[in-house]
Amino acid sequence: MLWEPDNPGTVLAERFDFADAAAAADWVSRTVEQHWGIQAGPCERITMSFNNALVWFHTPHGRRVAKWSIATHRFDRLAALAEMTAWLDRRGQPVSAPAQTLDGRHQVEVDGVSLGLQREIDGELLDVTSPDQVRAAGAVLARLHEALSSYPDGQRLTELTPPAETLDKQISDWLGSDHPRAPRKAVDVLRQRLAVAPADPLPTQLVHGDFRAANVLVTGSTVTAVLDFEEACPEHRIAELARSAVLLGTKFDDWGPVTAEVRAEFLAGYQSVCRLTPAEAAWWDTLVLWISLAMIPDGDDPTGWGDAARQALELPAVTTGAE
Incomplete structure (x- = not known):
């Protein structure tokens, strides 16, 4: 299991309808050969998370990863995301590109699941203690x-996933909800910042949706792949940038905050490629504070999200300008 505490054998049988790991591996082998024309060798491991399962196995062309979903309501979206990821690969972006089937598709629906195939990419998960890796991830x-x-x-993905609400609406809704563990001073500052935030709504575009250490592979100071585009959606790019900066260090069941220095390094890497507009820069402090506050759990706070929110009150101003 990737992060759930359940028994893997039970999940494989009850959720994914396989008697055991051998049955799942056999199904993957037959399906990959049928649709991709690739002979699958021994299965190395199976990892499961909610409605998804992944299998690593050997082929004559190297190691491959098959990923399938049983969430039928997402099948159209998964197919669209596979096409988008393949397009990003053709544009030279560091992604784990889906392999093309014998009939030209990048995602297939078979036996009640949606299945894709990728090659394994070398690399380790992003280490937020490395400034070079953090800056590279921002870029x-x-x-x-x-x-x-x-x-x-x-437009196809926008139709499948409606754009997010405006930033002021999202934050106003959060401020109107119950958040008993959030430091009162920080919440008051958030209200003050929201009151003077730019009034014009920012444009939206497609973004990754879950850009953080668990989905970024790095070798040395080079990002080798950005993984898992399943949360891609239309959003304000500054919203993703701020969310990613706050959640950058999170991995599976390890969800602790990063330091202000890490966030600053990540932002610097981003701005080394694409400078924020004045309106985006004006939202940065507000978004970082809001996301930090929203991460504070209702019960115990062992990883220190409350402290991270307090530290966010001391953020320096973000600059814009020519590259």
């Missing part, structure tokens, strides 16, 4: 945003 996100802004079939 990669900026390039990814630039590419996604010109994706020619973006």
Whole structure:
């Protein structure tokens, strides 16, 4: 299991309808050969998370990863995301590109699941204690945003995933909800910042949706792949940038905050490629504070999200300008 505490054998049988790991591996082998024309060798491991499962296995062309979903309501979206990821790969973006089937598709529906195939990419998960890796990740996100802004079939994904509410509406709704663990001073500052935030709504575009350490592979100081585009959606790019900066260090069941220095390094990497507009820069402090506050759990706070929110009150101003 990737993050759930359940028994893997039970989940495989009850959720994914396989008697055991051998049955799942056999199904993957037959399906990959039928649709991709690739002979699958021994299965190395199976990882499951909610409605998704992944299998690593050997082929004559190297190691491959098959990923399938049982969430039928997402099948159209998964197919659209596979096409988008393949397009990003053709544009030179560091993504884990889906392999094309014998009939030219990048995602197939078979036996009640939606299945894709990728090659395994070398690399370790992003280490937020490395300034070089953090800066590189920020630069990669900026390039990814630039590419996604010109994706020619973006309307298809927008229709499948409506754009997010305006930033002021999202934050106002949160302020109107119950958040008993949030420091009162920080909440008051958030209200003050929201009151003077730019009034004009920011444009939306396709963004990754879940850009953080768990989905970024790095070798040395080079990002080798951005993984898992399943949360891609139309959003304000500054919203994703701020959310990613706050959640950058999170991995599976390890959800602790990063330091202000890490956030600043990540932002600097982003702005080395794409400078924020004045309106975006004006939203930065507000968004970082809001996301930090929203991460504070209702019960115990062992990883220190409350302290991170207090530290966010001391953020320096974000600059814009020519590159």
